[in-house]
Amino acid sequence: MSANEPAPGVIFQDYLRAGEFRLQECHGCSRMFYFPRTVCPHCGQGELRWLPVSGHGVVYSTTIVRQRPERGGDYNISLIDLDEGVRMMSRVEGIPPQQVRIGMRVEALISKGEGAPLVLFRPESQTQ
Amino acid sequence: MTQQSVRGAAAFVGTGLAGIGQYSGYTHLDLLGLAVRAALNDAGVELREVDGLFTANMVNILPTLAVGEYLGIRPAVAVGTNTGGNSFVDHVLWAALALQAGFCNVALICYGSNQRTGKPSPPDMPPYEALYNPREPLSSYAMAAARHMYQYGTTRRQLASVAVSARQWAQLNPIAVARDPITVEDVLASRMICDPLSLLDCCLVTDGAGAIVMTRPDRANDCQRPPVYLLGCASAQTHRQISQMPDLTVTAAAQSGPRAFSMARLSPTDVDVLQLYDAFTINVLLFLEDLGFCSKGAAGAFVESGAIAPGGALPVNTNGGGLSCVHPGMYGIFTLIEAIEQLRGGAGERQVAAAEVALAHGNGGMLSAQTTAILGTRATL
Secondary structure (H helix, E strand, C coil), rough: CCCCCCCCCHHHHHHHHHHHEEEEECCCCCEECCCCCCCCCCCCCCCCEECCCEEEEEEEEEEEEEEHHHCCCCCEEEEEECCCCCCCEEECCCCCCCCCCCCEEEEEECCCCCCCCEEEEEEEECCC | CCHHHHHCCCEEEEEEEEEECCCCCCCHHHHHHHHHHHHHHHHHHHHHHHEEEEEECCCCCCHHHHHHHHHCCCCCCECCCCCCCCCHHHHHHHHHHHHCCCCCCCCEEEEEECCCCCCCCCCCCHHHHHHHCCCCCCHHHHHHHHHHHHCCCCHHHHHHHHHHHHHHHCCCCCCCCCCCCCHHHHHCCCCCECCEEHHHCCCCEEEEEEEEEEEEEHHCCCCCCCCEEEEEEEEEEEEHHHHHCCCCCCCCCCHHHHHHHHHHCHHHCCEEEEECCCCCCHHHHHHHHHHCCCCCCHHHHHCCCCCCCCCCCCCCCCCHHHHHHCCCCCCCHHHHHHHHHHCCCCCCCHHCCCCCCEEEEEEEEEEEEEEEEEEEHHCCC
């Protein structure tokens, strides 16, 4: 890695801006991880590559953050286990937060709002 | 020096509490100062004798400097490890080692917070979780509770039983902040905050401070109160942010507990009274299981039977805990202070009869860091 190489967090965001959900995989142990970093948390090596992920996964746990309607109302927070074996925090959207269940299959979408692009999830479409 | 040699190498000779409830206008260091005075008076030790300082808080990035300056001491040993609310239980181990090795002679462990009446700034949020705006620490503990319910059939009523037991103990403790009687139905009917945790599943938010004085056993014999001895102490950690926790139903207490018991040459059946860091009701279930008092998944039914309440087989959180006694941001030091009081036999109406061995367990972060300390009376040496 050279000083001129973009930081892992920057690369992650750049891929999302380009519509791609990629995570790092370690050359040494061939395992993926999230969140982006400069060292593999599985084996300690530093040679890492960015690979696309399927975006499919399952809800490992979930909660509803209760909030008054005038402040935006209730919203979901979930931990998603991607099929690639990586866990991340996100929100499951597209259904009421009360309907998000542990064990539910979900798929990623990249939300491009005003700020940084964000990986969110929705229930896996039936056609998959 | 080995891990086994820690057993009995240091003694708790003084404790102090201050600022429990609401102390408007006091800074966290003002409250800490009051607790330190109380602990030194309890021990019969002068402030100028303190040459080991162990402290952390939610305000100062340089805690030993801020506290040392406030108290006007220049300690030879200063340790400011901050792993969250368990820090003070962890400090006990390093204080004992520093005392044993002669790096210091009088160790002071202390904490203060004006979390209730002050305007604390929120701690730093891990950036890849902050993106999703979880309400921390509630969301993390709520997801641990949800996963425990999913895997083991734990119910909200069982979680509520933890809060009811804590309140029953608090009713026996004159300094506890929340002493009105509550029922399981009251907990279930309280406002939902982060499903499945409702308001009464969550700890209090209070001001408060605590301090503990430790010495080597020879010096302890000259102090005013019956000394209490450190028998074992171990810490373990797994993550900082909840998404990096390997299994939300198993905490690092599953490592810290067995290591502490090994040092103490004791097992869970030897423990007379437990103080478990109860920031949320789910904590108590997780720690009862991970420390070996219940098999995994069985703690819900255990607490629902009344086993941890006054009169139950296993007294837990006899001061009322963080749920009903005091919770000023970081609660760990209060687990130690109550454990020491029980072993001195000075706990009044809430005293556990013939308590010889106590376990104090601290939790930090988002179930991230765990420290188990095992304390005993002179009879256990």
